[in-house]
Amino acid sequence: KAGVTQTPRYLIKTRGQQVTLSCSPISGHRSVSWxxxxxxxxxxxxxxxxxxxxRNKGNFPGRFSGRQFSNSRSExxxxxxxxxxxxxxxxxxxxxxxxxxxxxxxxxxxxxxxxT
Amino acid sequence: LAKTTQPISMDSYEGQEVNITCSHNNIATxxxxxxxxxxxxxxxxxxxxxxxxxxxxxxxxxFIPADRKSSTLSLPRVSLSxxxxxxxxVGGGTKAAGNKLTFGGGTxxxxxx
Numbered sequence: 001k002a003g004v005t006q007t008p009r010y011l012i013k014t015r016g017q018q019v020t021l022s023c024s025p026i027s028g029h030r031s032v033s034w035x036x037x038x039x040x041x042x043x044x045x046x047x048x049x050x051x052x053x054x055r056n057k058g059n060f061p062g063r064f065s066g067r068q069f070s071n072s073r074s075e076x077x078x079x080x081x082x083x084x085x086x087x088x089x090x091x092x093x094x095x096x097x098x099x100x101x102x103x104x105x106x107x108x109x110x111x112x113x114x115x116t
Numbered sequence: 117l118a119k120t121t122q123p124i125s126m127d128s129y130e131g132q133e134v135n136i137t138c139s140h141n142n143i144a145t146x147x148x149x150x151x152x153x154x155x156x157x158x159x160x161x162x163x164x165x166x167x168x169x170x171x172x173x174x175x176x177x178x179f180i181p182a183d184r185k186s187s188t189l190s191l192p193r194v195s196l197s198x199x200x201x202x203x204x205x206v207g208g209g210t211k212a213a214g215n216k217l218t219f220g221g222g223t224x225x226x227x228x229x
Contacts, residue, residue, distance in 0.1 A: 103208035107159025
């Protein structure tokens with residue numbers, strides 16, 4: 001099976017712009033979660049989507065949003081970019097019914113976003 | 117979600133066994149213990165998961181004492197390619213937990229030649 005893929009791998013944006021990142025989960029996985037990783041804050045949970053519905057949400061401002069399509073592919077959007085949004089954004093997929101199997105998540109390589 | 121405490125960093129040499137202990141004093145009855153490995157600029161990779169006693173797979177062993185308030189990840193005969201950050205996570209076990217992973221600071225393991 002192919003792994004989790006994320007596009008683009010690298011992105012440079014200017015403060016105030018918006019950005020959309022894409023994630024394709026492992027075939028058959030219905031849950032997609034997004035994480036932000038920075039040197040200062042570590043790995044932080046953004047949100048999780050299951051069957052096109054947001055099921056869990058982390059403590060991020062409303063500028064961060066996401067969606068999931070019927071084929072389980074997911075996108076996350078960040079509007080009005082700030083310098084502090086520079087980070088590695090990771091997507092993870094799992095079969096998705098929650099509980100134990102959620103703890104065996106499969107991560108993609110990430111999208112490195114730089115905001116200047 | 118139970119809070120976890122791990123050492124910030126550990127050094128080792130090729131061929132040695134590396135043991136990383138994670139403390140989780142407020143682990144709940146339904147919680148499982150899961151370890152992830154992360155290399156620079158890559159997503160974390162699932163290593164091993166357990167509930168009690170000992171679990172072993174092809175890459176690691178996980179030792180969990182009877183009180184489950186700590187756990188030890190054991191990496192046998194490490195090589196340079198095992199240099200990475202290792203995260204201990206506690207939770208899951210119920211559908212209510214969902215798929216939200218809470219990562220702590222992790223342990224940075226450096227394997228020297």
